Structure formats: structure tokens, C-alpha cells
Amino acid sequence: MEKTQPKYLLEFEKPIYELEQKIEEMKSIGEVINIDEEIERLQNKIFELKQQIYSQLTRWQRVQIARHPERPYTLDYINNIFTDFVELHGDRLVRDDPAIVGGIAKFNGHSVLVVGHQKGRDTKSNLFRNFGMPNPEGYRKAHRLFLLAEKFSKPVITFLDTPGAYPGMEAEERGQAEAIARNLFLMAKLRVPIIVVIIGEGASGGAIGIGVGDRILMLENAWYSVISPESCSSILWRSWDFKEQAAEALKLTAKDLLELKIIDRVVPEPLGGAHKDPKQMFTIMKEVLSEELENLLKIKIDDLVRMRKEKFYNQGVWKEL
Amino acid sequence: MGWFLRSKENIEEDKPKEMPDGLWTKCPSCGEIIFKKQLEENYFTCPKCGHHYRIGVLEYINIILDDATFEEFNSNITSGDPLNFFDSKPYLERIEQSRNSTGFNEALITGLGKVEGIEVAAGFMCFAFIGGSMGSAVGEKFYRLAKLSLNKKLPLVVVCASGGARMQEAALSLMQMAKTSAILTELAEASIPYITILTDPTTGGVTASFGMLGDITIAEPGALIGFAGPRVIEQTIKKKLPPNFQRAEFLLEKGFVDIVVPRKELKQTLSILLKWFQN
Numbered sequence: 001m002e003k004t005q006p007k008y009l010l011e012f013e014k015p016i017y018e019l020e021q022k023i024e025e026m027k028s029i030g031e032v033i034n035i036d037e038e039i040e041r042l043q044n045k046i047f048e049l050k051q052q053i054y055s056q057l058t059r060w061q062r063v064q065i066a067r068h069p070e071r072p073y074t075l076d077y078i079n080n081i082f083t084d085f086v087e088l089h090g091d092r093l094v095r096d097d098p099a100i101v102g103g104i105a106k107f108n109g110h111s112v113l114v115v116g117h118q119k120g121r122d123t124k125s126n127l128f129r130n131f132g133m134p135n136p137e138g139y140r141k142a143h144r145l146f147l148l149a150e151k152f153s154k155p156v157i158t159f160l161d162t163p164g165a166y167p168g169m170e171a172e173e174r175g176q177a178e179a180i181a182r183n184l185f186l187m188a189k190l191r192v193p194i195i196v197v198i199i200g201e202g203a204s205g206g207a208i209g210i211g212v213g214d215r216i217l218m219l220e221n222a223w224y225s226v227i228s229p230e231s232c233s234s235i236l237w238r239s240w241d242f243k244e245q246a247a248e249a250l251k252l253t254a255k256d257l258l259e260l261k262i263i264d265r266v267v268p269e270p271l272g273g274a275h276k277d278p279k280q281m282f283t284i285m286k287e288v289l290s291e292e293l294e295n296l297l298k299i300k301i302d303d304l305v306r307m308r309k310e311k312f313y314n315q316g317v318w319k320e321l
Numbered sequence: 322m323g324w325f326l327r328s329k330e331n332i333e334e335d336k337p338k339e340m341p342d343g344l345w346t347k348c349p350s351c352g353e354i355i356f357k358k359q360l361e362e363n364y365f366t367c368p369k370c371g372h373h374y375r376i377g378v379l380e381y382i383n384i385i386l387d388d389a390t391f392e393e394f395n396s397n398i399t400s401g402d403p404l405n406f407f408d409s410k411p412y413l414e415r416i417e418q419s420r421n422s423t424g425f426n427e428a429l430i431t432g433l434g435k436v437e438g439i440e441v442a443a444g445f446m447c448f449a450f451i452g453g454s455m456g457s458a459v460g461e462k463f464y465r466l467a468k469l470s471l472n473k474k475l476p477l478v479v480v481c482a483s484g485g486a487r488m489q490e491a492a493l494s495l496m497q498m499a500k501t502s503a504i505l506t507e508l509a510e511a512s513i514p515y516i517t518i519l520t521d522p523t524t525g526g527v528t529a530s531f532g533m534l535g536d537i538t539i540a541e542p543g544a545l546i547g548f549a550g551p552r553v554i555e556q557t558i559k560k561k562l563p564p565n566f567q568r569a570e571f572l573l574e575k576g577f578v579d580i581v582v583p584r585k586e587l588k589q590t591l592s593i594l595l596k597w598f599q600n
Contacts (some may be wrong), residue, residue: 107436166548167557175577177528177548183536188508204486205494205548207528212499226486226495226526235488236408244523250491251404260403262492312503313464315496316457317403321426 008069012053012061013272019046050271057221059256061246063229065221066200072282073132074101074159075118077199080282081289082107082114088148091140094174097129099166100138100210102145107157108290110297114147115142115210116159118201131164134206136179142181142210146190147215155193155293158210163228165206178290180209187212188309193296195289197267198222214308215292216262218268219252224262225252233248262315265292348372364584368403373541373584375521377423378430378445381480385518385588386443388433395465400427400458406489415489421451423477428483429459430450431466433475437592442470444479444526453483455527456490460497463531467504476514476595481532484550485525499528505534514598516591519546519569519578533577535596539587540569540578 009017023042026035057065063072078085081107089096104116118135120126149156165176187194190201195214202211202224218224232246233239251257254266265270267288270277296304351371360367364384365374382391399416406412416578420426428450436444444466463479470477471570485557486494508515517535519528522545528546540546547567555562565571582590 163549167553169554169558169562169566170561172547172549172554173575175533175575177524178533178577180498180529181502181531181533182547184499184530185509188499188503189349189506205498205526208495208498209529212503224495225491227491232488249406249408251406252491257492260493261524262496309503309506312496312499315500316460316493317401317490318456318458318461319399320399321397321399 003064006299010061010064010068012057012111016046016049016053016272017227020046025314027295028113035066042259054100054248059223059253060229060245062221062243062253063201063243065273065275066219068273068275069121072274072278073161074199074277077115077159077285078103078116080278081286082112085114088145089141092139092144093140094137097135097138097141098128099134099162100142102142102241104154104288107273108293110293111152111154112293113145113156114158115145115153115156116199116208117162117207119161119247130166130239132162132201133164134162134209135166135168135171136174136176139165139176139179139183139209142188145182146186153194155212155296156190157195157197157289157293158213160196160198160207160211160224160229161200161222162203162206163201164203165209176204176309180205184212185210188312189305191257191301191305193293193299193301193304194308195292195296197285197289198224198263201228212312214296214304214311215264216256217265217267217288219239219274221270221273222254223252224254224257224307225250260317275313300301323467333492336593343482362483364426364587367583371542373543375448375482376445377449380427381445381520382430382434384441384584385480385591386436386477387438390435391432391443392434392569393430394469395462396426396464398427398458398462399537400456400490403493404489404491405459406491408489412489413450423447423449425450426461427458428456429462429466430467431462433469433473436478436588436595439592439595440473440475442466442473442475442557444477446480448484448522451487451489452485453481454485454487454494454526455483455497455501455530456487456494457497459487459536460494460500463497463501464504465499467508470513470515471504471507471511474513476516476598477508478516478518478591479531479535480518480520481523482520483523483525483527483532485527485529485531492509494526498526501531502534505531506534514595517592518587518591520544522546524548524550527595537580538578539590541587542569542581542583544569546572546578 085105119132120129152163196213229243229247233242350365351370353369
């Protein structure tokens with residue numbers, strides 16, 4: 001029954017883990033009297049503790065959950081809630097960028113196109129996926145796939161999960177900015193429904209580069225902003241140590257962004273985060289996506305595109321003197 | 322995003338170094354001592370090596386537009402502080418300071434004007450205003466300018482100079498990338514020409530939205546143009562970047578700008594382009 005400590009344990013997950021360990025220990029000592037009662041007492045305590053911890057997470061703690069290495073990624077959602085997925089590779093110009101995946105799939109009986117950032121799970125796969133940081137080829141692959149969807153009138157679903165577009169030499173040489181700009185332009189006018197889901201990290205231009213759509217959904221513990229808390233901290237406080245304050249200042253959580261009307265809907269996660277119960281997360285995601293998709297399919301495409309543009313025209317808070 | 326990743330000292334130093342108050346100035350590129358009056362007459366470019374000094378909104382208006390034709394619109398729009406953002410000083414204080422030092426209410430100045438008699442809708446970014454960064458007010462002013470160009474069926478010309486999206490408005494700034502790109506789809510559908518002039522520096526969220534969406538993309542010689550700032554790239558790849566990296570000529574070579582035009586010829590080139598569209 002000896003259980004080894006999980007590989008990834010966030011600081012605020014520790015007290016819960018310790019109690020869970022205690023229960024495991026007690027279960028292994030069968031002879032103790034009144035053991036069931038004691039276990040029940042502990043389980044209640046765990047439940048209370050979880051409620052308490054997860055109802056008052058700080059913004060920085062949510063950022064940590066968003067980055068949890070066991071959190072479901074784009075391909076996990078695709079493999080668990082879509083069927084008949086065929087991944088399509090390459091931008092037809094330079095190469096295939098594994099930091100963005102895309103392809104055709106079936107969802108709820110509909111043929112759809114799905115595109116998303118993809119991170120790796122270990123060092124090897126992370127190097128392959130470039131930690132989910134796309135090069136221009138990734139955005140151009142998405143661009144070509146969006147056009148494919150439009151040509152055959154198939155709805156588009158995108159999953160956002162990136163620490164940012166890759167700030168490398170080759171990325172600049174091959175026009176990172178141009179590639180992102182082209183996608184913003186195309187997605188604003190694409191004549192098919194687009195649902196965007198921020199599932200983990202939504203860092204800046206690298207995220208919105210596949211993030212313009214009719215409905216912007218965001219997981220409860222995801223973050224979305226113009227800059228990461230660490231980079232923000234290094235600029236404002238000249239040190240990486242003030243990321244907690246930076247996260248607070250940036251108001252980057254789903255709840256914040258719903259209030260600011262930047263996103264349309266918060267997708268709840270299982271208690272403790274998506275990584276605690278991926279199966280339940282997939283069930284929730286499937287329900288939410290199917291509801292959203294059915295609603296969008298009822299709207300005439302001319303109206304949908306007009307409403308999508310209006311939605312972005314209305315973004316921002318300014319003053320008139 | 323570009324500008325705030327450069328050290329603050331650098332940004333503040335920039336102007337005095339390049340545009341001293343005295344009668345003479347030393348070219349930061351070749352060291353030539355230039356009489357200030359001569360520099361002005363030479364469009365703020367070095368007569369010896371052609372170095373393009375960074376200049377402001379009023380200088381660009383004078384250089385590009387016909388005399389006394391510029392009519393400003395929406396000058397009353399300025400940033401709110403939707404997030405109550407506070408770093409070493411409150412965001413509102415930062416805006417106030419920029420307003421006082423630049424004389425403008427935001428980092429984008431918009432209006433109507435004429436280029437050799439051709440009426441255009443024109444936008445000029447002000448780098449001195451919080452690094453020319455794009456927040457909600459810049460996004461809204463760009464949107465209204467594009468609408469004006471659409472309604473009046475006038476070509477849109479925008480002079481870019483920006484460090485990118487404005488950090489103090491976080492995700493709201495990010496949304497301006499989508500907002501400005503979305504309104505440009507309407508210009509495209511109405512076949513209204515959109516010309517961008519990328520000046521030193523144009524980086525981050527501005528390059529990655531309306532900066533790179535022109536029907537014609539002009540760059541000024543030597544201008545830094547990119548997505549990530551050079552420092553961020555150097556930190557990532559742990560190497561020094563070659564001196565011409567992300568400069569206008571480099572982008573021309575790589576295929577990301579149409580033409581590099583010396584400031585002296587900017588107006589003439591613009592007029593040739595506008596006439597081509599008119600015909």
C-alpha cells in the first residue's frame with residue numbers, strides 16, 4: 001500500500017495530500033478498532049479542506065494550476081471528446097510546427113475542424129513541441145486549416161494553451177508578427193462558427209493568434225493576458241520574485257475576464273483542477289462544447305460574422321475628455 | 322512585448338541623445354557633427370550617413386501631409402484605468418505624465434489630411450506616449466479612424482511606432498489586436514487601400530496586428546521591426562543578435578516589407594501609391 005509521493009505537488013495541494021496519505025496508512029493497518037469512523041472523519045476533513053483551499057485560490061495559484069504538468073492538453077481533449085480525428089500537418093510553405101496541432105474530426109455528429117496549441121509531457125516531448133511555443137509555421141498551418149473549414153462550411157474549435165509565441169531568431173526571420181496578424185484578420189471574417197477555449201495558459205499574441213471567435217470560453221483555472229506574471233514582474237519590479245503581485249495586477253483569471261466581458265463563459269473544473277479528474281473534465285467540456293456549438297449553428301452565417309466583429313469592436317475601456 | 326522589456330533608462334535617454342537642444346548635434350550612427358537647422362531641412366536624417374533620427378507625430382504630419390491640411394478627430398479619447406493598475410506609480414499618473422510631456426491624449430493621433438492633394442484618413446503613433454503602446458484608447462481611435470476611411474471611402478495611411486500592447490491594460494490591450502484587425506477586414510471588403518509606414522521601432526502587438534496588415538507595407542531605413550524585442554530574443558537563444566537583425570533592410574530581404582523608403586522620398590512615394598489606387 002506504500003504510495004510514493006506524486007511527481008508534481010503544488011504547495012497548496014500538500015495539506016490535502018498529507019491527509020489522503022493518512023487514510024491510506026490507516027487502511028493498511030486493518031486491526032485498529034473504529035477505523036471506519038476515523039476514516040470517515042478524515043475524509044470529511046479533506047473535503048472541507050479542499051472546499052476551503054479551492055474557494056480562495058489566489059490568482060498566482062491558479063496560474064500554477066494552469067501550468068500543472070498533468071493538466072489535460074489539446075490532444076487529450078481531442079482524443080477523449082472527438083471521434084475520427086485525422087491530424088493534418090504542415091503550413092505548405094516551410095514545415096510542420098508541432099507546437100500547434102490541427103485536423104478534422106467529428107463532434108456530436110458534426111464534421112468540425114479543430115486546432116490547438118500542444119505542450120509536451122516530458123523533456124523529450126517538450127523539446128519536440130517547443131513547450132507549446134509556436135513558430136510562424138504553426139500559425140500558418142492554422143491559417144490554411146481555417147480556410148479549409150470555410151471552404152467546406154465546417155465549424156472551427158480552437159484550444160489555447162501556450163506560454164507565448166516563440167521569441168527566436170528564425171521565428172522573427174519568418175515573420176512571427178505577420179503570421180499572427182494574418183490569423184486575426186482571417187478569424188475575424190471566417191464564414192463558419194468559431195469556438196475558442198482557453199484550456200491552460202493564454203499568453204499574449206501567441207494565444208490570440210488562434211483565439212478570435214464567436215464564443216470565447218475559458219477554464220476556471222486557466223489564465224489569459226498580454227504578458228506572463230513573471231515577465232510582468234521582471235519589468236515592473238526588475239525581478240522575477242514579484243510574480244504573485246503581477247498576477248494580481250494583471251487580473252488574468254477566468255472570473256476577472258468574465259467581468260471585463262473579454263470571455264463569454266467560464267468552464268468549471270473538477271475540484272482541485274482539471275488534472276485531479278481528467279475524465280470528469282472531458283465530460284464537462286463535451287457538454288459545454290456541444291451546447292455552444294448547437295447554439296451557434298442556429299445562427300445565419302452573415303449574422304454570426306457581423307456579431308463576431310461587433311463583439312471585438314466593443315472591446316476596451318476608454319474615456320472621452 | 323517589446324518596449325517595456327527594454328530598460329526604462331534607454332527609452333528616456335533616447336530623445337535627448339538624438340535631438341539635443343543645442344545648435345549642433347552629433348550623428349549617433351557616424352559621429353558627424355550636424356547643424357540642427359541642416360538636420361531639420363534634411364528630414365531629420367544625417368546628411369552624411371543617412372541615419373534616420375526618431376521623430377514625433379508633428380514632424381511626420383509635416384513631412385507626409387500637405388501644409389495645414391490635417392484635421393484631427395477624436396483627440397478627446399484617452400485611457401481609462403479599468404484594472405486599477407499600479408506598479409512603481411499608478412497607471413493614471415503615467416498617462417497624465419505622458420499627456421503633459423507629449424501634448425497628446427493618447428499614443429495614436431488620427432484625422433484627415435491630404436497627400437499631394439489626395440485626401441486620406443491618417444494615423445500617427447506617438448512613441449513618446451508610454452512607448453507608443455496600444456491600450457483600449459489606441460484601439461478605439463484606430464477603429465474610428467478606419468470607420469471614417471470606410472464611410473468617406475478614403476485610403477487609410479498609418480505611421481506606426483510602438484513597443485506593442487500596453488501591459489497596464491492586460492487582456493484588454495490584447496483584445497485591441499483583434500479589434501483593429503477586424504475593422505480592417507471591412508476596408509478590404511470595400512476595396513479601400515490601407516498603407517502602413519513602419520518606423521523605428523515597431524514591435525509586439527502592433528506589428529502583430531494592424532502593422533502587418535497593409536496592402537502596401539513601407540518601412541523607414543534602419544527601423545527596428547519585429548514581434549519579440551531583441552533583448553527577449555537574446556535572452557531566449559543566449560546569443561548576441563547580428564546588428565542588422567529585425568531592421569527594415571533585413572525584413573525587406575526576408576520578404577516582410579514591400580519597400581524601404583528614405584524619409585526624404587516618403588511623401589512622393591506615398592503619392593505615387595495613392596494615385597495608383599485612385600486610377
